[in-house]
Amino acid sequence: MRKKAPELTGVKEIARRANVSIGTVDRVIHNRKGVSEQTRKKINAIIEELGYTPNTMASLLAKKKVVTLAVLIPKASPQTDYWTYPLDGINVAHAEVKQFGIQLDLHFYDLNVKASFRKEAEKLLQTKPDGLILAPSFVDESLEFISKVKASGIPMVFINADIPHQEPLSYIGPDLFQSGKLAAQLISFMLGPQDEMLVVNMSTALENDHHLRRKELGFRRYFEEHAIFNKITTLDIKNTAADALESTLLRHFPKQHHIRAVFVTNSRVSQVAQIINKHNLDVLLVGYDFLKENIRCLSNNTVHFLICQRPKEQGYLAVMTLYRHLFNTGTVEPTVYMPIDIITRENFIFYKA
Amino acid sequence: MRKKAPELTGVKEIARRANVSIGTVDRVIHNRKGVSEQTRKKINAIIEELGYTPNTMASLLAKKKVVTLAVLIPKASPQTDYWTYPLDGINVAHAEVKQFGIQLDLHFYDLNVKASFRKEAEKLLQTKPDGLILAPSFVDESLEFISKVKASGIPMVFINADIPHQEPLSYIGPDLFQSGKLAAQLISFMLGPQDEMLVVNMSTALENDHHLRRKELGFRRYFEEHAIFNKITTLDIKNTAADALESTLLRHFPKQHHIRAVFVTNSRVSQVAQIINKHNLDVLLVGYDFLKENIRCLSNNTVHFLICQRPKEQGYLAVMTLYRHLFNTGTVEPTVYMPIDIITRENFIFYKA
DNA sequence: CTGAAAGCGCTTACAG
DNA sequence: CTGAAAGCGCTTACAG
Structure with missing residues (x-):
C-alpha cells in the first residue's frame, strides 16, 4: 500500500x-x-x-448527507419464518452502505391483518423517507399507499410480489408463472403414462390467491406445451388446520389411487408432507421455500424438491438498488427476476437462502 | 435528505x-x-x-491508500468460456470498491500450457501486490508459487479449486464431492430397476483428473448410501476429438443397451450431447456449467440438468473477501462452499451464472 | 508522551 | 457569473 x-x-x-x-x-x-x-x-x-x-468518498464526506430508507414488509410469523430472510438481506446490505450515512426505518405488518398494513404505512409516511422498500401483499391497500408515495416523489422498490401498472423504480422478485413451469418439468421427468397429479393451493386469505394461481397456470402450461395429458386435479384448501387438511387430502388418495406427484404452490408443503408420510403414500412432493420445516422434510425424504427464489438476495438487492439510485452509482433495472433455485436433500447444506 | x-x-x-x-x-x-x-x-x-x-470514508480519504489486487486465473479458451464468468465477477466487485483506491492487476495463463502459469506467476510477484486471487489449477506449479507468496506475506484467496494444507486466507469454490452426489440424486429419481449408468470423465490433461474423480466418488457414494445397485460404468476419455469420442461412446451403447443416464463430470457435456442426439439415444444427460453450448443443449432437450457453482459469484466474493480483509471491514470465512445450483430448460433464463 | 497544523477531494454558504 | 474560505472526519508529518 x-x-x-x-x-x-x-x-x-x-x-x-x-x-x-x-x-x-x-x-x-x-x-x-x-x-x-x-x-x-x-x-x-x-x-x-x-x-x-x-471521488465519491470526498463528496459524501463533505455533504454529510443522511438518507433514510423505509421498509414495509410482513413480519415473520410463528407459522413461517419466510420473512426473516428478506430482512436478513436488507440488514446485510445496510451494513455495507451505512458508512455512507444511510439509515433504515423498519416497519412490519401482519399478513393476517390488513389494518396493520394501513397503520404502518401511515406511520411510515410521516417520517418522509428518501426511499421505500415495499412488499405489496394486499393489493387494494397497497394501491392506495403507493399513490401517496408516488405523490411525494419517493423512489420505491417492490420485492417478492409485483403489482401491475405501478412502475416502481424496480421490481425485484420471482416470476411465479415460470416457477410453476419448472415444478412441472421436474415432475414430468418421473411421470409414467397412467400417473396423475395433484395441485394443492393452501391459503386462508383469498387476497393472496392470485399468486398461487400464477404458479398453477405455469404448471399446467408446461404439460400443454409438451402435449402431456396426464390428469391434473386442483385442490383449493382454505381450512388449513391439520385435521381438516388431512381429511381433504385423503379423500383424493383412495385405495387404488394413481397420484404420483403433488405440487404445493407455496411454502406450506411441509404440512402436506406430514400427512403423506403418516399414511405412507408414495408420491413425489414439490413445494416452495427454504424454511426450516421444509428443509427437515427434504432430509427425511418426504419432500423432494423445493423451489426457492432467494428471499435474502431480494432484500439485499432492494437496498442496493435504492442506494445506487440515490447516490447515482450505476444503473437500475426496472425488473429483476430472481433465479429460480431447486433445492434437494443433496444441495441444501450450501444454500444460503 | x-x-x-x-x-x-x-x-x-x-x-x-x-x-x-x-x-x-x-x-x-x-x-x-x-x-x-x-x-x-x-x-x-x-x-x-x-x-x-x-468514519471509513474520511479515513480512506485522508490515507490516500492505493492497494493492488493481483489475479491469476486461466484465460477463457475457444473450447470453453467458463473463465469469463469469474472474471466478470471480479470486475463487478472491482467496480464497487475501486472508489476506495483498489486497483486490479490481471494475469491469465493457458490451461494447456503449464509454462504459461509459471511465467505469469513470476511477473505477478514482481509487482508486489497487496492481495492475490488464485485459481490453482496446476498443483505442483501452484505449490511452488504459493510458498513464495506466503513468504512475502501477501494474503491470498483461492477460487474454483482448493489445494489441501495451504490455508489461504479463504477458499471460495465448489464442494466437488457433494456436487457428484447431487447428480446421482437427480438421476436416481428416474431410475428403473434394470437401468444402467455411465460416468464420463473427459480430460486431455491428467493433472485435472483428481477434480473429476472427486465428483465421480460423490456420485458413486450416493448410490452406496441408498443401497441402489444399478450398474455404473466409468469411461475415461483422453482423446476428446469428436470422432474418437463418438466411437468410444458408441461402443458402450450396443443395440440392446440398458443405459438410462450419463453423467459427464465436467463442462464438456455438450460434446457428449451431440453424439447422443445424432444417434437418437434416449438417455438422461447430466453435466456441468452454465456455458453457451450447454445452455443450447438444455434448450433442445439433449442435456437435462446442468450443475453449476456460480463462477461469477466466486470471482465477486474473492475480491470482496480481500477488500474486507485489507480494510478491516467484517470477518472472513476460511472456507466458502458455493451453493450447488441445478439448471434446467425451465430456469436457465433467470440464472445469472 | 502530546499537540498544532496541513491536507485528503469535495461541498456549502457567503461575498462581490 | 465567479471566487475565497471554512468545513466534512480522519491521517500524517513535524515540533516540542
Missing part, C-alpha cells in the same frame, strides 16, 4: 487548467446554473480530457 | 471530552505506541461510552 503520486488531481487540477476557482468547477460538474456558457464548455472539455470522475 | 445535527462527533468530540488533541485520540484508536497508559484508558472509556466507530 503506497501513496499516490502527489500531483494535483480532481477539482483542483481542473480549476488550475481552466483558470477558474474550484467552486465554479463544482457548479459545472453538478449542472448547477450560474456559469457562463463559455467557462462551462471549457471546463467540460477538461473534464472530458482528464477522464475525470468525482 | 437533511443535514446531520451540527454537534461535534468523532475524534473531535472524543478529544474534547478527554481533554487531549485529536492526534492522541488517533493514536489510541489505532493502537499506536507513544501514549501513556492513563490517557489511553481514559480515551478508550470514552470511545466505549460513545459507541464510536470511525
Whole structure:
C-alpha cells in the first residue's frame, strides 16, 4: 500500500487548467446554473480530457448527507419464518452502505391483518423517507399507499410480489408463472403414462390467491406445451388446520389411487408432507421455500424438491438498488427476476437462502 | 435528505471530552505506541461510552491508500468460456470498491500450457501486490508459487479449486464431492430397476483428473448410501476429438443397451450431447456449467440438468473477501462452499451464472 | 508522551 | 457569473 503520486488531481487540477476557482468547477460538474456558457464548455472539455470522475468518498464526506430508507414488509410469523430472510438481506446490505450515512426505518405488518398494513404505512409516511422498500401483499391497500408515495416523489422498490401498472423504480422478485413451469418439468421427468397429479393451493386469505394461481397456470402450461395429458386435479384448501387438511387430502388418495406427484404452490408443503408420510403414500412432493420445516422434510425424504427464489438476495438487492439510485452509482433495472433455485436433500447444506 | 445535527462527533468530540488533541485520540484508536497508559484508558472509556466507530470514508480519504489486487486465473479458451464468468465477477466487485483506491492487476495463463502459469506467476510477484486471487489449477506449479507468496506475506484467496494444507486466507469454490452426489440424486429419481449408468470423465490433461474423480466418488457414494445397485460404468476419455469420442461412446451403447443416464463430470457435456442426439439415444444427460453450448443443449432437450457453482459469484466474493480483509471491514470465512445450483430448460433464463 | 497544523477531494454558504 | 474560505472526519508529518 503506497501513496499516490502527489500531483494535483480532481477539482483542483481542473480549476488550475481552466483558470477558474474550484467552486465554479463544482457548479459545472453538478449542472448547477450560474456559469457562463463559455467557462462551462471549457471546463467540460477538461473534464472530458482528464477522464475525470468525482471521488465519491470526498463528496459524501463533505455533504454529510443522511438518507433514510423505509421498509414495509410482513413480519415473520410463528407459522413461517419466510420473512426473516428478506430482512436478513436488507440488514446485510445496510451494513455495507451505512458508512455512507444511510439509515433504515423498519416497519412490519401482519399478513393476517390488513389494518396493520394501513397503520404502518401511515406511520411510515410521516417520517418522509428518501426511499421505500415495499412488499405489496394486499393489493387494494397497497394501491392506495403507493399513490401517496408516488405523490411525494419517493423512489420505491417492490420485492417478492409485483403489482401491475405501478412502475416502481424496480421490481425485484420471482416470476411465479415460470416457477410453476419448472415444478412441472421436474415432475414430468418421473411421470409414467397412467400417473396423475395433484395441485394443492393452501391459503386462508383469498387476497393472496392470485399468486398461487400464477404458479398453477405455469404448471399446467408446461404439460400443454409438451402435449402431456396426464390428469391434473386442483385442490383449493382454505381450512388449513391439520385435521381438516388431512381429511381433504385423503379423500383424493383412495385405495387404488394413481397420484404420483403433488405440487404445493407455496411454502406450506411441509404440512402436506406430514400427512403423506403418516399414511405412507408414495408420491413425489414439490413445494416452495427454504424454511426450516421444509428443509427437515427434504432430509427425511418426504419432500423432494423445493423451489426457492432467494428471499435474502431480494432484500439485499432492494437496498442496493435504492442506494445506487440515490447516490447515482450505476444503473437500475426496472425488473429483476430472481433465479429460480431447486433445492434437494443433496444441495441444501450450501444454500444460503 | 437533511443535514446531520451540527454537534461535534468523532475524534473531535472524543478529544474534547478527554481533554487531549485529536492526534492522541488517533493514536489510541489505532493502537499506536507513544501514549501513556492513563490517557489511553481514559480515551478508550470514552470511545466505549460513545459507541464510536470511525468514519471509513474520511479515513480512506485522508490515507490516500492505493492497494493492488493481483489475479491469476486461466484465460477463457475457444473450447470453453467458463473463465469469463469469474472474471466478470471480479470486475463487478472491482467496480464497487475501486472508489476506495483498489486497483486490479490481471494475469491469465493457458490451461494447456503449464509454462504459461509459471511465467505469469513470476511477473505477478514482481509487482508486489497487496492481495492475490488464485485459481490453482496446476498443483505442483501452484505449490511452488504459493510458498513464495506466503513468504512475502501477501494474503491470498483461492477460487474454483482448493489445494489441501495451504490455508489461504479463504477458499471460495465448489464442494466437488457433494456436487457428484447431487447428480446421482437427480438421476436416481428416474431410475428403473434394470437401468444402467455411465460416468464420463473427459480430460486431455491428467493433472485435472483428481477434480473429476472427486465428483465421480460423490456420485458413486450416493448410490452406496441408498443401497441402489444399478450398474455404473466409468469411461475415461483422453482423446476428446469428436470422432474418437463418438466411437468410444458408441461402443458402450450396443443395440440392446440398458443405459438410462450419463453423467459427464465436467463442462464438456455438450460434446457428449451431440453424439447422443445424432444417434437418437434416449438417455438422461447430466453435466456441468452454465456455458453457451450447454445452455443450447438444455434448450433442445439433449442435456437435462446442468450443475453449476456460480463462477461469477466466486470471482465477486474473492475480491470482496480481500477488500474486507485489507480494510478491516467484517470477518472472513476460511472456507466458502458455493451453493450447488441445478439448471434446467425451465430456469436457465433467470440464472445469472 | 502530546499537540498544532496541513491536507485528503469535495461541498456549502457567503461575498462581490 | 465567479471566487475565497471554512468545513466534512480522519491521517500524517513535524515540533516540542
